[in-house]
């Protein structure tokens with residue numbers, strides 16, 4: 001019996017199966033259960049995937065107990081301090097930090113893919129002005145598959161790369177157009193002289209009749225938030241992209257499925273929900289009442305922006321964003337922002353409360369990001385769209401990694417069937 005195996009014995013039949021242990025470079029190793037069903041006749045059961053590694057990945061490592069997050073081995077703190085969004089995007093797609101010429105080329109490519117097909121403009125007009133921008137994003141990004149279907153052979157590595165570039169480049173243009181549609185202003189074309197986040201701000205907030213000056217702190221804060229949101233290993237939206245992609249679906253359609261999964265309040269939609277919650281709390285005197293609701297199992301209310309499936313320690317992204325909140329608010333002359341004050345107080349009180357302490361519930365990435373978005377003038381219903389722009393890098397990197405695998409197969413989970421046993425059809429007049 002090899003040391004690197006786990007033996008599982010079925011006490012019903014007495015049969016045993018010896019399963020190999022696969023080694024991780026960091027973090028828990030995994031038991032390969034691929035033969036489990038064939039040898040023992042059972043499925044494994046793990047709703048919510050609490051103990052299931054769904055794939056190999058060399059992109060992102062996170063240790064929830066220690067509060068560690070790394071992209072391609074680089075600690076998030078170092079990338080946040082020294083890098084920028086497009087450099088990290090390059091790192092995620094190609095595995096290594098770029099040399100200066102490679103980064104220049106990459107910036108150039110992304111810049112030159114940022115325009116949208118003019119025909120796409122008419123899609124926006126199909127939505128009411130008050131449509132949620134995430135709904136528009138799902139539709140418009142999905143519709144890109146119609147523009148690039150024949151030219152995207154996912155078996156061709158170069159085609160996959162071009163699809164990735166297009167997605168990363170066009171997301172800010174698509175997102176800004178959603179915003180412009182909601183406020184009834186004309187769409188603004190991308191400006192190739194601007195940075196990735198500068199361009200986004202310009203496309204969102206400039207109008208044809210007057211000059212718009214990009215605030216450097218807004219550009220920097222957004223770039224930082226985008227770095228922090230690039231990837232988070234096999235979360236719900238990324239797993240959705242991988243599952244959709246495993247069938248060989250068009251990459252633009254796969255990313256649209258990721259956007260749909262991200263929208264939920266338990267995932268990326270939490271950033272919008274945090275500000276709603278802070279507004280409802282209104283005053284720090286009301287915090288105890290809201291905490292009591294969050295602890296009450298008969299009340300569906302949860303403290304939004306708190307808790308995480310993997311982090312059982314402070315989310316390192318939240319720590320970085322919280323520090324950036326101070327900088328942004330001070331430089332924008334909004335140092336006494338009541339939402340930030342309330343968030344800090346809420347965190348302080350919750351982290352002393354036995355309920356949150358015992359369950360290791362800490363602020364997550366969404367707890368403070370909304371405070372920054374709000375200070376930048378980004379409306380609340382656009383918060384999750386901001387998340388989607390950044391996460392597109394992770395989604396496409398994960399999709400490319402999956403398609404390039406030699407033994408890539410369609411994702412097809414099984415189930416524990418708990419419905420009725422076989423029964424005979426009863427004619428309608430006899431029921």
Ligand code: CMC
Nearest residue numbers: 265266267268270294302303304305306307308309359364
């Ligand atoms: N407020 C109150 N109680 C909570 C919270 C919360 N925010 N989060 C978890 N709990 C409790 C939960 O009721 C459970 O208690 P008990 O053991 O007594 O039943 C325990 O903590 C464990 O929670 P869980 O629901 O089993 O944990 P999960 O891993 O299934 O859910 C989560 C993780 C993020 C969905 C959840 O913590 C949550 O709903 N948080 C609020 C929404 C949020 O902030 N989401 C953003 C996540 S980070 C960014 C992203 O993924 O996009």
